[in-house]
Amino acid sequence: MSACWPLWWNGRVFDAPPPFDPRWPAFATGAMVFETVGVRAGRAWLWARHLARLERAARALAPDLELFQRDEIEAGLRALCQRLGPVDFALRISLGLGPGCWFSTRELPRPPAEGALLWIAPPELALAAGDPGNAHKHAGRWLKERALRAAQGAGAFEALLPSSSGGLACGSRSNLYAYAEGAWWTPPGAAGALPGVVRGLLLEAGLVHERPLERTLLESAAELALSNALWLACPVRGAIGSSRQLPGPEGSAFRALSEGLQRLAGPS
Numbered sequence: 001m002s003a004c005w006p007l008w009w010n011g012r013v014f015d016a017p018p019p020f021d022p023r024w025p026a027f028a029t030g031a032m033v034f035e036t037v038g039v040r041a042g043r044a045w046l047w048a049r050h051l052a053r054l055e056r057a058a059r060a061l062a063p064d065l066e067l068f069q070r071d072e073i074e075a076g077l078r079a080l081c082q083r084l085g086p087v088d089f090a091l092r093i094s095l096g097l098g099p100g101c102w103f104s105t106r107e108l109p110r111p112p113a114e115g116a117l118l119w120i121a122p123p124e125l126a127l128a129a130g131d132p133g134n135a136h137k138h139a140g141r142w143l144k145e146r147a148l149r150a151a152q153g154a155g156a157f158e159a160l161l162p163s164s165s166g167g168l169a170c171g172s173r174s175n176l177y178a179y180a181e182g183a184w185w186t187p188p189g190a191a192g193a194l195p196g197v198v199r200g201l202l203l204e205a206g207l208v209h210e211r212p213l214e215r216t217l218l219e220s221a222a223e224l225a226l227s228n229a230l231w232l233a234c235p236v237r238g239a240i241g242s243s244r245q246l247p248g249p250e251g252s253a254f255r256a257l258s259e260g261l262q263r264l265a266g267p268s
Contacts, residue, residue, distance in 0.1 A: 006083050008076040009102040013083050024098025030139035032096030033057035038108060038230045040088045042081045045265055046229060049197040050093075057136035058095050067095045076103045090230050096139075109230055112157055115237030115248025116226055119151035120215070121161045121172075127192030129165035134192050148172040156240055158226060163191040167214045174228040175199040177208055178221035179253040184208040198227040198261065207260050219244060223251040232265060233258045 009018045025031040035054045038045045051070065058068040073093060080091065080103060088108040095101050125147050127134060144161065151159035151172070160176060163169040169192035170176055176193075177184045186203070187193045188210040202208040218224070224236035224246055235258075237248035247254070 005105040006080060007102065007104050008080050009099065013079050020099055026096025026098045031061065032094055033061050033136055033138045034092055034094040035137060036229060037091045037093065039081065039091050041086050044077060044091065046197045049200065053197060054093060054095065057138065060136055062097060069101065072101050076101065080105060111231040111234035113249065115235040116157040117155065118236060118239040119154050119156035119159050120239060121147040121159050123162060126162040126164045127169040129163050129190060129192050131192065135195055144172040154240055163187065165191055167191060167212045169193050171226055174226040176213065177225040178213055178217045179223040180217060180221045184257060185211045185213060187213045196227060197229050198232060201264050202261065205260065205264055207257060218242065223247060223253045225254050225257060233261050
């Protein structure tokens with residue numbers, strides 16, 4: 001793939017940034033929502049789930065406008081898949097006040113093969129439990145961006161953010177799972193966890209269950225894992241500040257979870 005990843009806006013594919021106006025509310029005040037989708041071999045994985053969440057977010061942002069236009073979004077996906085061919089890529093769909101709908105693309109990221117190293121964010125970066133904004137992906141995610149930058153600066157792959165209600169909420173770009181008492185558990189949405197599309201799929205299939213996760217589970221859980229729509233499932237090998245080594249990709253519970261997810265997920 002060349003160094004130039006294409007964008008799509010207003011019915012056209014661009015090889016350079018389109019002529020966006022910085023005065024538009026999407027950029028001037030952050031009035032925008034988005035989805036990030038993994039495209040593999042020309043097929044958008046978990047597409048219907050992504051569109052459903054994006055539509056909910058658009059209605060929350062501007063209930064008086066018709067920001068979400070399914071036909072337009074489908075046209076943008078087709079145009080970029082045609083341009084990029086069989087290349088795997090990450091697709092970001094943005095809806096904002098001013099520019100409307102636009103797409104950007106980049107290389108599809110891969111999680112570390114040896115498993116993720118975590119950095120635990122301090123209490124001042126806690127996500128507000130019960131905040132309705134936690135249900136959507138939007139521009140006002142500076143807490144998560146700050147946590148991720150700190151994690152990467154410390155040599156970690158991902159940051160885990162606490163919940164203002166106590167315990168853990170989710171990663172800066174992922175959902176968290178802990179294997180304990182013979183089952184996989186994930187923090188409830190009320191704790192501030194983003195309702196990730198992979199998380200929703202796993203919950204519906206009964207492969208994971210909701211319950212509050214205390215920080216002590218990082219030391220007691222048999223295995224830990226993360227998920228997001230780009231790299232699906234990622235095992236955890238440890239956390240900065242802890243001497244405990246987790247089994248990572250060798251964990252039997254993670255392998256079963258990953259195999260179950262591969263059967264469930266796909267271009268839909």
